[in-house]
Amino acid sequence: MSKITMTVNGKAASGDVEGRTLLSSFLREDLFLTGTHIGCDTSQCGACVVHVNGVAVKSCTMLAAEADGAEISTIEGQAAPDGTLNTIQQAFQDHHGLQCGFCTPGMVMSAAALLKENPKPTEAEVRHYLEGNICRCTGYHNIVKAILAASGQEIPAIAAE
Amino acid sequence: MYNFEFEKPGTLADAVAAMSADEAQALGGGQTLIPTLKQRLASPSVLVSLSGIGEMQGICMGDQGEMCIGGSSTHASVAAASGYRALSALAGQIGDPAVRARGTIGGSLANNDPSACYPAAALASGATIKTNAREIAADDYFEGMFATALDEGEIITEVRFPVPEIAHYEKFVQPASRFALVGVFVAKFKDGVRVAVTGASEEGVFRWSEAEAALSANFAAEALDGLTVDAEGMIGDLHGSKEYRAHLVNVITKRAVKAAA
Incomplete structure (x- = not known):
């Protein structure tokens, strides 16, 4: 076991972890931040995406010990302290960008990373960026709409409509 | 784990x-x-x-x-x-x-x-x-x-x-894994062309020497007409047979040359 310390959603967090402890396990089981979902545990679905030092990563495919000293943001840190949703979350609600909601934390975190790097993405760029986030309700359409809306753009009549 | x-x-x-x-x-x-x-x-x-x-x-x-x-x-x-x-x-x-x-x-x-x-x-x-x-x-x-x-x-x-004069990587994506079903990197240097193929062979990445010779003489997709790779030794799995991958090697190399030129 070794001791790790990190900043999670602006607050200091620490714990003792085994070498094999995944960042996703540490967040969920030690810090009880269960908004980060484990969908596949095989690095494909993206439900576990969090930001490590501002960059979107799959927390089920990173060791907790690798995140020692890092700044982590999870879905729990996205809304304001009074519960007011951030722009992306609100857009997901407004555009019905979720059905069962399981993939949503990862979708929102990936969307936030995309808009930071590319504030006005095209529809094609949004779809390309979400390649590592799987939604089994086939909800991509409204997810893409929500992200375009969150970027402040007009939502075009998008493909398949 | x-x-x-x-x-x-x-x-x-x-x-x-x-x-x-x-x-x-x-x-x-x-x-x-x-x-x-x-x-x-x-x-x-x-x-x-x-x-x-x-x-x-x-x-x-x-x-x-x-x-x-x-x-x-x-x-x-x-x-x-x-x-x-x-x-x-x-x-x-x-x-x-x-x-x-x-x-x-x-x-x-x-x-x-x-x-x-x-x-x-x-x-x-x-x-x-x-x-x-x-x-x-x-x-x-x-x-x-x-x-x-x-x-x-x-x-x-x-x-x-080393940075070639012109180069292009053409990837035929296996959509579930996003690995290359077949990927071809074509690089044209002053002294000749090198062609490397991934995703196709059971031996891993390999240089396609016939294509390199043809492209060194004439850097155009047509130079690859009629060239084939042997299906024996190619990967055959649920995503594509050996024959399919062998066929793709030529197709993807042509696309790479067209995109590079």
């Missing part, structure tokens, strides 16, 4: 020392290794993270105009680099954004997955793989599926890519 000790050395010398432990395993970005550990297909005693070593980070242009990429550079950092456009474009097509944020060039080349993208770039570019112990030419480095010239405990510290 079986448990292991975790070490994160801050210098190459410390990493080399840590790698001398029995059953030690280097950890790059972990985008292949961590899923492998989860499946209990590997059981190292100690995992040596290479992510904290400053001397293995960074990308720059060398004295001979070659691109020098630190072994711990992520796919995202290579994708964002300028100086070798075809290589950056290749890096930007690996996996998905979260995978590119963690996965490293050294990790990919050390693993030598038969469907990975980087081996095609390294072989077609005639890259040099620099380790803590020596320099290995790409032509001597790849030794078959998941096999390389690396010795036990040897660490890739840097990869040097």
Whole structure:
């Protein structure tokens, strides 16, 4: 076991972890931040995406010990302290960008990373960026709409409509 | 996952020392290794993270105009680099954004997955793989599926890519995994053309010498008319038969040449 310390959603967090402890396990089981979902545990679905030092990563495919000293943001840190949703979350609600909601934390975190790097993405760029986030309700359409809306753009009549 | 000790050395010398432990395993970005550990297909005693070593980070242009990429550079950092456009474009097509944020060039080349993208770039570019112990030419480095010239405990510290006059990587994506079903890197240098194929052969990445000869004489897609690769030795699986992959090698090489020209 070794001791790790990190900043999670602006607050200091620490714990003792085994070498094999995944960042996703540490967040969920030690810090009880269960908004980060484990969908596949095989690095494909993206439900576990969090930001490590501002960059979107799959927390089920990173060791907790690798995140020692890092700044982590999870879905729990996205809304304001009074519960007011951030722009992306609100857009997901407004555009019905979720059905069962399981993939949503990862979708929102990936969307936030995309808009930071590319504030006005095209529809094609949004779809390309979400390649590592799987939604089994086939909800991509409204997810893409929500992200375009969150970027402040007009939502075009998008493909398949 | 079986448990292991975790070490994160801050210098190459410390990493080399840590790698001398029995059953030690280097950890790059972990985008292949961590899923492998989860499946209990590997059981190292100690995992040596290479992510904290400053001397293995960074990308720059060398004295001979070659691109020098630190072994711990992520796919995202290579994708964002300028100086070798075809290589950056290749890096930007690996996996998905979260995978590119963690996965490293050294990790990919050390693993030598038969469907990975980087081996095609390294072989077609005639890259040099620099380790803590020596320099290995790409032509001597790849030794078959998941096999390389690396010795036990040897660490890739840097990869040097000569920059061709023109080059292009064409990837026929296997849509579920985003690995290459077949990927072809074509690189035209002053003294000839090199063509490396990934995803197709059971021996891993290979140079298609007939295509290299034809393209060195005439760098045009038509030069490949009538050239075939033997289906024997190609990968046949649920995604495509040996014959299908053999056919794709010609098709994708033509597309790569058209895109490069």
